[in-house]
Amino acid sequence: MKQKAKGAMISYLANPQRFMRISELVLPFVAMIATLLLVIGLTWGFVFSPEDATQHQSVRIMYVHVPASMWSLSIYAFMAVASLISVVWRHALADVAARCAAQIGVAYAGLCLVTGSLWGAPTWGTWWAWDARLTSMLLLFITYVGYLALWSTIEDEVKAARLAAILCMAGAINLPIIHFSAEWWNTLHQPSSLRLSGSTVHPAMLRPLLMCITAYGFVFLALLLAAMRADIYRRRALAPSRSRA
Amino acid sequence: MKLPVAAVFKRDLDLAWLGGAGAAAPLGFFVGATVLVPLAIGADSKLLSSIGPPLLWVTAALAALMTLERVFQADLEDGALDQMLLARAPFEALVFAKGAAAWVAVGCAIALACAPLALTMQMSIQVVPIIVIDMAIGMIAFFFTGLLAAALAAGVRRAGVLIALLVLPFYAPPIIFGAAATAAAARGEGLFTAPFLMLCGCALGAVALGPIGAAAAARLQTE
Numbered sequence: 001m002k003q004k005a006k007g008a009m010i011s012y013l014a015n016p017q018r019f020m021r022i023s024e025l026v027l028p029f030v031a032m033i034a035t036l037l038l039v040i041g042l043t044w045g046f047v048f049s050p051e052d053a054t055q056h057q058s059v060r061i062m063y064v065h066v067p068a069s070m071w072s073l074s075i076y077a078f079m080a081v082a083s084l085i086s087v088v089w090r091h092a093l094a095d096v097a098a099r100c101a102a103q104i105g106v107a108y109a110g111l112c113l114v115t116g117s118l119w120g121a122p123t124w125g126t127w128w129a130w131d132a133r134l135t136s137m138l139l140l141f142i143t144y145v146g147y148l149a150l151w152s153t154i155e156d157e158v159k160a161a162r163l164a165a166i167l168c169m170a171g172a173i174n175l176p177i178i179h180f181s182a183e184w185w186n187t188l189h190q191p192s193s194l195r196l197s198g199s200t201v202h203p204a205m206l207r208p209l210l211m212c213i214t215a216y217g218f219v220f221l222a223l224l225l226a227a228m229r230a231d232i233y234r235r236r237a238l239a240p241s242r243s244r245a
Numbered sequence: 246m247k248l249p250v251a252a253v254f255k256r257d258l259d260l261a262w263l264g265g266a267g268a269a270a271p272l273g274f275f276v277g278a279t280v281l282v283p284l285a286i287g288a289d290s291k292l293l294s295s296i297g298p299p300l301l302w303v304t305a306a307l308a309a310l311m312t313l314e315r316v317f318q319a320d321l322e323d324g325a326l327d328q329m330l331l332a333r334a335p336f337e338a339l340v341f342a343k344g345a346a347a348w349v350a351v352g353c354a355i356a357l358a359c360a361p362l363a364l365t366m367q368m369s370i371q372v373v374p375i376i377v378i379d380m381a382i383g384m385i386a387f388f389f390t391g392l393l394a395a396a397l398a399a400g401v402r403r404a405g406v407l408i409a410l411l412v413l414p415f416y417a418p419p420i421i422f423g424a425a426a427t428a429a430a431a432r433g434e435g436l437f438t439a440p441f442l443m444l445c446g447c448a449l450g451a452v453a454l455g456p457i458g459a460a461a462a463a464r465l466q467t468e
Contacts, residue, residue: 139414146410153401181418
């Protein structure tokens with residue numbers, strides 16, 4: 001029963017014209033919430049939250065870094081689900097969603113790597129360490145780049161979409177394996193170095209952090225809707241007869 | 246009457262061994278690249294024995310990588326792929342046969358070439374058979390995950406860079422476990438170490454899933 005309802009919902013939203021109508025209404029609100037949360041969260045984190053006892057001011061990079069790292073992984077999961085829907089039900093909108101999500105996901109992953117490096121320089125004393133999490137994130141970034149490269153090298157968009165969906169699902173199987181192998185490899189090579197001291201975050205820092213995490217989620221949603229709308233317009237402009245069919 | 250799977254396997258083997266520089270090019274690359282490194286870093290035997298295992302794995306992975314571009318591209322261009330789709334055998338099985346042929350023709354050749362190269366890297370003669378086995382199993386993982394990337398990029402001209410990018414995340418686990426297994430063997434821990442078993446797991450996963458994904462992609466390429 002529930003399965004049926006879910007399928008119905010997917011096919012209901014999969015109609016590009018209906019999507020355009022709904023997203024036109026939703027997008028301004030999502031964008032507003034995203035801007036508001038981001039401004040409040042980052043100001044709270046950058047200005048009003050306390051500095052760390054050991055990391056001093058550099059702890060504030062956390063408010064940019066942690067949400068980016070969390071969402072870059074979630075976005076890949078979202079893409080994998082969209083790819084599965086695209087392969088099983090052949091919904092064109094799922095392809096658009098996966099591709100647009102990848103463009104945001106690669107930016108989040110890149111942001112995570114850059115801010116992590118900037119944070120590592122004063123804290124760990126090095127710009128890059130072959131830590132398990134860093135290695136996994138780097139490989140996630142490369143997975144994103146490969147996915148987008150596949151999209152952009154194949155001219156036939158329908159074919160590119162299906163091939164990219166296969167790659168995305170294969171990557172979804174591979175990423176957990178990478179995660180565990182990197183962790184195992186890391187403990188083998190450099191046992192328990194470069195750890196964050198104390199895994200618990202103080203509530204005074206946790207609250208702005210949670211706010212930033214929520215903000216990044218809404219930023220993703222707003223950018224995704226905007227990018228999907230742009231992509232659908234582009235497709236209509238390129239092939240007016242096909243998109244209406 | 247020939248079984249389609251056996252026919253594809255034999256055809257790909259013939260193409261690799263009889264058709265000019267099929268298997269020789271990656272093998273030559275593997276040997277050449279590995280031999281150049283001691284020339285660059287010097288003959289310090291202690292240093293060579295410690296970088297030997299990772300070096301062999303890196304050059305072997307690159308040698309496997311350079312064969313991937315032509316695995317499906319040539320068949321797509323001359324129509325062999327369309328014929329395979331018409332064959333009375335599951336297309337996945339035929340793709341598996343292609344992967345198996347690539348492994349026998351190139352993968353096993355590289356694994357065997359590891360033996361003399363490991364000796365030049367100051368590893369003891371008792372360890373050499375273990376390294377060959379490690380490498381042969383690692384090559385299964387490299388070729389069967391590589392099949393997927395090869396199939397995805399089959400329709401792209403000069404796909405080498407794209408394949409390298411696609412395949413890199415898939416090569417990370419086997420190269421981690423493979424190099425660790427070889428390093429453990431070099432320390433005298435024998436064949437059945439934990440990383441070796443993990444390497445076997447990677448290879449099994451690649452054999453199970455690689456042909457399915459590659460066949461799905463290759464089917465799309467012929468449309």
